[in-house]
Amino acid sequence: MSRQATSRKVRFSALHRETYTYSSQNCTNRLFTTRVTPIDLRYECQHPANGNNTDKPLVILHGLFGMKRNWSSLAKAFCKELQRPVYALDLRNHGASPHVEPMNYDVMATDVLHFMESHSLTNVSLLGHSMGGKAAMALALSPQLPEGLLQHLIVADIAPSRGRLSKEFQSYIRAMQEIDAAHVKTRHDAQHILSAYESDPMTRAFLLTxxxxxxxPLRFRIPLDILGSAIPALGDFPYEPGERTWTGKTLFIKGTKSRFINERNLPVAKQFFPNMQLKTLAAGHWVHAEKPAEFLRYVIDFIKE
Structure with a gap:
């Protein structure tokens, strides 16, 4: 770890996590204290026939505006092929999980670790797409992660890079706020408003889940105010290249029609995850939805190696 890097010492209890951050950057010593209370995430579990609910599970984290339900078909297939429990989670401010601030990758990673510990999971394989992929990487790199808890990391079409999210994500927030304000009575009415912001029917259908x-009138389940304010933080990442590494088995799956993993940020990913491999699919950002059979095979073969 370089002299300019930030190191973190952590105390954890079941009630809260107290993180002390020491920075030597620019020869200035600063001590920050933040309290993060993890929330209990809602989840669905596919149980294998052997009755195992805790060892070698696959834990799945969805992307922005997603939810555990989006992964139901793949979760069932993973469970059948792997004969391991498969947990699909609702991250904070998504699906049925609580609406709470703040909304960033540090706290999402803390929530997921709390889930693993409270469910006594061991030898975990962690899969995340997009925002969920960044949360998964943040957990893998976190000094809070107990040694040996995480066995495999699978990241779907996202890199551990810092930058602004594309303007379309903020426009989706505005569209959903407009739908709420219009007090629509039918899904068709919501579609009509959303079509002015997004032309792709698959993306509109995904948002309207x-x-x-x-x-x-119909309303959105997710807290649009919290998510709208969190858009800048969701383009960020908690660690600088070289600050932390995770040397465990890591698989990145890139959609060839997507720019989220590219020539600029792939070397950054290799700095964080030196034992990584890259697979590609002829798909856009939603690689798991566009190529489910191929995506399933990549993940299963990687875990079974």
Missing amino acids: NLDTSST
């Missing part, structure tokens, strides 16, 4: 259709 967050629409609660159980009451009238």
Whole structure:
């Protein structure tokens, strides 16, 4: 670790995590103290026939505006092929999990670690897509991670880089806020408003999975104010290259039609994860949805190696 890098000493209890951050940058010693209270994430579990619920599980983290339900079909297939428990989580402010601030990768990683510990999971394989991929990488690099808990890391179409999210993500927030303000009564009405912001029907259908259709008017389940404010943090990453490394088995799966993993940030990924390999699929950013069979095979073969 370089003299300019930031080191972290952590105390953990079941009630809270207290993180002391020491920085020697620019020869200035500073001590920051933040308290992060992990939340209990909602989840779905596919149970193998052998009754094992804790050892060698696959834990899945969705992307921005996603939820555990998006992974139901793949989770069942993973469980059948691997004969291991498969947990699909709702990250904070998504799906059925609590709505709470802050919203950044440090706290998401803390939530996921709390889930693993509270469910007594061991020898975990962790899979994350997009935002969930960054949360998974943040956990793998975290000094809070107990040695030996994480066995495999699989990252779907995202890199551990820092930068602004594309403007389309903020426009999705505005579109959903407009739908809420319009007090729409049908999914068709919501589609009509959303089509002015997004032309791709697959993306519109994905965003509208967050629409609660159980009451009238229809409203989004997710906290649009919290997510809108968090957009800058979701383009960030908690660590600088060279600051932390995780030497465990790591697989990156890139969509060849996507620019989230590219020639500029791939060397950064290798700095953080020196034991990584890269696979590609002829797909866009949603590699697991566009090429589910091929994606399934990559992940299963990697875990079984």
